[in-house]
Amino acid sequence: MIQTISVAKRFGPDTYALRDLSLEIPTGCIYGLVGSNGAGKSTLLRLLSGVYRPTQGRVLLDEKPLYDDPALKARVCFLADELYLPSSSNLFSLAKTYAAAYPTFSMEKLKSIVSLLQLDGKASFSRFSKGMRRQAAVALAIASQTDYLLLDETFDGLDPVMRSLVKRLLYAEVERGASAVIASHSLRELEDTCDQLALLHKGGIVFESDIQNLKTSLFKVQLAFSHPFGQEVFAGMQLLEYQQQGSVATAVVRGDRDEARARLRALSPLVLDLLPLTLEEVFVHELSALGYQFDEALLGGEETPAASKEEQKDAPGGETKP
Amino acid sequence: MKKPLFHLKLYLESLRQLRLAGLSLAVTAVVLNVVVQLPLSASQTMIQPAYFSPVLSVCMYFGPVLLALAAFSFLFRRSGSDFFHALPYSRACLFLTRSLAALTYLALTNILGLLSSAALFALLKVPFVPLHACILFISYMVGSLLVLACALLGFSLSGNAFSGLILTVALLFLPRGISVLGAQLMTEQFSRLNVTTLSPLTDWTLNLPFRLIMDTLFNTDVLYPSLRTYVLLDFRTVLYTFLLGAAYIALGCLAFIKRPSEAAERPAPTTWQQHLYRCLLASPFFLIAAFFLLNGVSWSDDILYFLLVLGVAVYFLYELISTRSARGLLSALKVFPWVPIACFCVVGSFVLYGKLDASRSYTAENIRSFQLGYYTTDYQSLRRSEVRFTDPELISALADAIEYTNGQPPSRVTAVSYDEPVLMGTDDFSLPAVSVRNVVLDIGLGRRVVMGVEFSEPLDKAFTALLEQNEDYRATSCVLPEDKEILRISGDFSDEMLTSLREEFDALDYEKRCEVLLLDYSSSSAWSAPWYDTPTYVSEVPAEEAYVESTPDEPGMEPSAPVPLSGYENGAEPGEDAWLFYRQDGAVHPYDVRPYTVSFEGYRGLRRFYTQVQLNGDLPRTAMRCLREQQSGSSLRWRISQMRDALTLKPGEISQLYCYMEMVNIPSEGKLYGGEVSIGSKGVDEQVEWSEEQKTTLINMLLDGCTTEPHEDGCFAYVVLEAYIPNQNDYSGTYHHLNGLVELDEEDLKVLFSLPGCAPFVQPEANG
Structure with missing residues (x-):
């Protein structure tokens, strides 16, 4: 289980991307993180993957600090919103980097996924479309066969057919016993995918619940x-x-x-x-009950776009000042 | 939790990822090396270390930066930084393993570069010493390590490529540059200040990449061999550079561990670091301006304004380029005034220190004892510096000099020498000539003062005379290093030779010992390294150009090269043959002969020393042993066989033949004599009127004698043999030249003196 205990992440002297955030991600589920731009989703995923060191609080995997622990990090695969796919490289070439890093990486599995997604593993990434690049990254992450998959805006750029395929692949991973944490700004993306959902707003979790319960x-x-x-x-x-x-x-x-x-x-x-x-209607009512305006929480409110652009320069994860 | 520092799979994967950059570098280095090496090799008769893969010394600067960029460019992109930091490696492991991969390609580049050169030499039959390649490999690798370490530290401290590269250059040159500049300007300003106490901070020769650049800047010929040779083979420089490189790697690793991933794409991880980098980059200009002001440059001088404008430009341009935004200019402007203030404060504090130091006075009453300063690598100077002088007369003489120093202006127009106390003039003729000694004063209660003391000419004479009378001084001056202190002896100097040298040296009186010790010798020890005398190939002296170059411009003049055996005296006794013995250091140059000396290098405690002994007639047994050794392992054998083939197979084609001999121990009527013999002619138009048989006889005799060991009591001669064979088809030709020691027996002498025109210039006369 991944746990965060009172985690805060600060960029610069007074810019907090996350503040006093505590959550638990159980094994064998798909956990959705939803929130507007700058809510802190990407920052949270980077903390969960050990990319960022928390300014305060702790990020634990099976009750051990995750940051800079190679053994624990080998159980987590992180796919950022901004993909690292060097133009001069190709899928099978990059797979060697994954294979060197993750002991559980399976080349056979990658080949089967690549075949399913109809990607050319030997073609340079520079020849891939945005959607194909995303598919390639997902394929690599899934082939790593880690216990936790942390996926940031994974469905961004995928057509409906591919989206459905990727979801099927994720379900298969969950059946294997892995957990997936998916961050998205679109509630509809997560509605039919996640088992649990958390809504992030201004660096904190506003709401967290089991989706089935929510809906019923x-x-x-x-x-x-x-x-x-x-x-x-x-x-x-x-x-x-x-x-x-x-x-x-x-x-x-x-x-x-x-x-x-x-x-x-x-x-x-x-x-x-x-x-x-x-799910969107459920959120509207649940948030209203908690005293939040749905638009503000999920879309960032009216002032969000301008604020978001400005703050993205200071906060690498596109986070916002609380 | 155990975190491994090295990950084999990551290393192999990094090698794969860096292969494009690494192999491109290696191939480029090899191709360029061959292109550059080819003309260099053709003009050399033996490859000196400086001519051995010179392109690699350029690769030393660019290669590591290229590979560091290839290995760590992910730090400059958010996606890359996140990707690599998410991989299951500890940060230290990621840094060290990828650094090692980069270093592997640098090693490959250096190995291939040196091998390509060696292959080229072998192909062209140019002499070279394989061991040089090994030593140069270490030097180039150590230099590359330091540059790589600077790049890695620079990259870890920055967030984008521009600031990373700027920091790399700054780390490589700025600390050393500022310390050297400061030391230089301060010693010019305050002659009493003893900057040598700050060594090695002020010793720029320790830093290999910095030193190579400085040497290149101060010499018009980029490939000037002797300096580069010295730099590349200097153990001290190599060791220091390695330690500095290792320290920078450790710092880089620490910075990498601490560096947040979110620093990517920013000029610096934090705002204060960005301020610091801007200030550091601009500071040299303000420091130089401040030093110039201190050294009397007035505000009306354009150079000051130029420096200040440059400092301001660097400060704000760095901000603009590194952030690609004008947004930070305002905050940069707020910090800017602190840069000149800090620089002028630093320089001001030095000035204050210098003035305080100059205001102190020490009299004979408050000096308990003193020691002479140690400021060179000279062994004798080192030994003398250990003597604590308590003689009241000496202390009084020193106090007089201190009083004299205090009366002098703090700064002299010309920098005075801190080396051996030599009388120095100044550009300002109103100032008297002085000598300067560094001394360490004991002023009681454990307090020690290091200072430069100026001596007027009379004060210097009096002080020197007192020193020479001092028993402690004489006991520690002019001594050979102890066995345990010696790290290396030049040439093939065996234990027997060392024992022989010690016996003969110890039997000499003090003055003689001082004569044979070359106290003012400051040449590079690299030249006398043992591997120098064992080239693998030796070619004939090629082509007409060499002849033209080595022939004097005006007929009848002797070549300007050192004339051997200049101290020769007729009628030498066995064992006291010639006053000086000469050796040929190799086939580097036909006239490259020099007095036969033996040098000692080593460490006394932690201090490195160097000293040299001249093997002359005062040390006859040792000298003869050395001559025998040289002849038995002579590197000239191959060349001699080549000469023999060329000259004796077709003696009729020799158009000019000249032989000059200085002979020793010529037996006649039961006594030994010495003499000079000049055979043939050096004039271009004159022909030697000898039969082909006579020519062959002479040549064979000399060449045979060359490869025979000289006997201590036998007859031998120092021979210069020159022969020129013109080409049939054009005006070019091949010039053959031999310098060497030749063993001559009685039969040889008979043959020699029977040849036309071979009567010795100095007829043998009965000796005593």
Whole structure:
């Protein structure tokens, strides 16, 4: 298990990319890190991979400090958002670097993945498109067969077919017992991939949960009665949002779906529909409940783009000042 | 947690990754080496170390930087830096293993360069000494190591290629440059200041890459052989350079471990480091300006403004180029005033120290004892510096000199010599001539003062006379080094010879001992290294050009080369044959003969020394042993056989034949004589009127005698044999020249004196 305990990372005298961050990444799962640009996702992955030394706090793998420990680092493979694929090199050539570094690296596995992805392993990286470069990097990381895969914006530049292929490969890794940590600024990317999700905002974790729980605990209810009615029909249920137009009401409810259906059906409505929420909708409501604005947290708010550009120069991971 | 410092797989992988840069470097070095070496080899009769793969001394600067860039350029890109730091290697392991891979390619480059040269020499039949290649390999590798270490440290302390390269150059040259400049200017300013106490900080000859550059700058001929030879074969320089390189590698490793990955693409890991680098780069200009001001350059002088403008330009240009942004100029501007302030403070503190030092006075009453300073590698000087003089008369004479020194201006127009106390004049004729001695004063309570003391001519005479009378001084002056102190003796000097030398040397009186010890000899020890006399190939002296060069411009004049046996006296007794013995150091140059000396190198304690003894008639048994040794292992044998083939197979083609002999121990009527013989003619138009048989007889006799060991009591001659065979088809020809010692028996002498025109110039006369 990878653990961070009160980790902070500072760039320069007063620029904090992460502050007092604690989390645990269990084995055998796909862990999603979502957040706007500058939220600290890349910095967190670099800390988890031992690239950065934490300014304070500890990053542990199986309760041992990870930084500059070759034995522990051999169990972690990090794929940065900005890929290191020298133009003069090719996939099989770079594979030798991986093979020298990772004792678990499998050339056979790489060849099978390369074949699956229909990449030319002997072609120079300079001839690869952005998507192909990403695929090549993912192939190398997966072929390393480490216990942990730390992937930053992995699906960036992949077409839907390739995205699906890569996801399948990741699932296979999880079945092998490995864990994958995927950072993305797009919630939709992670929605159908991750088992667990954490939302980073301004260098801290705002929200962390199991996706299945998230999705099933919140649901949308559409309801209509032949007589006038109000919110009171949801009495005894945790109502997160309620809207009514004429005789039709729409509400977002937290709780047990079957129980809610039974209680509402007992009121003999004309219409009763219980609909699942998208992950994005779940996040909107969960964050609202925590006092955050969804746009601010996930998209960085209105001022984010300008601030992000400025701060990226100071903070290498594209982090932001808290 | 055990972190290995070396990872074999990473090393092999690094070798693979660096192969393009490494092999390109090696191939380029070999090709350039052959191109440069070819004309050099053709003009040499024996390859000196400086002419052995000279291109490698250029590669020493560029190769390591190229390979460091290839191995560590990932530090300058975020993606690369993250990638390599994420790999499961400890940082120290990553640094050291990749450095070793870079060093491997440097070794390959040097080996291939030297091998290509050796192959070329063998192909062209040019004489060379294989051992030189081994020694040069060490020198080139050590130089490369230091440059590589500077590059690695520079790269680890920076974040982009520009600042990395600038720091590399700064690390390589700045510390040594500033210390040398400061020492030089301070000694010119304060003659009493003893900068030699700061050695080796001020000794720039210790740093091989720096020294090669300095030597090149101060000599118009880039490949000037003697200096480069000395640098490349100087053990002290090689050792210091190696230690400095190793220290820089260790520092580089530490900096690499501490360097955050996020420093990539920035000019420096932290803001304060960027300030520091800017200031350091600009500081030399301000320091020089401050020193110039100290040395009397006025503010109206353009050079000051030039330096200041240059300093400002370097400061801000570095900021602009390294950050590629004008954003940091404002913060740079805030720090800028501290640069000239700090530089002027540093120089000011030196001035203050110099003035304080000059204001101190010491009288005979408060000097308990004194020692003479040790400031050269001379063994005698080293031994004398160990004597603690307590003689009141000597102390009083020294106190007089100190008083005299205090009365002199602190700075002299011409820098005075800190070497042996030689009377020096100055450019300012209002100042009297002085000599300077460094002394170490004991002023009681364990306090010691090191200072340069100036002596006027009368003071110097009085002080020297007192020294010469001092028993301790005489006991430690003019002595041979002890066996345990000797690290190397020049030539093939056996234990028997050393024993013989000690016996004869010890039997001499003090004055004679001082005569045979070449106290003012300061030549490079490299020239007398034992491997110098054993070339693998020796070619004939080639072509007409050599003849033209070695022939005097005006007919009738002797060549300007040293004339051997100048101290020869007629009627020498056995064992006291000639006053001076000469040897030929090799086939480097036909006139390259010099007095036969033996040099000793070694360490007394931690101090390196060098001393030299001239083997002359005062040491007859040792001298003769050495001559025998030289003849028995002569490197001229091959050349002699070549000469014999050329001259005796077609003696009719010899157009000019000349032989000059200085003979020793000629037996006649039961006594021994000496004499000179001149045979033939050196004039271009004159022909030797000898039969072919006579020519062959003479040549064979001399060449045979050359390869025979001379007997201590036998007759031998110093011979100069010159013959010229013109080509049939053009005006060129081949010139054959021999300098050597020739054994002559009675039969030889009969034959010799029977040849036309062979009567000795000095007729044998009865001796005593």
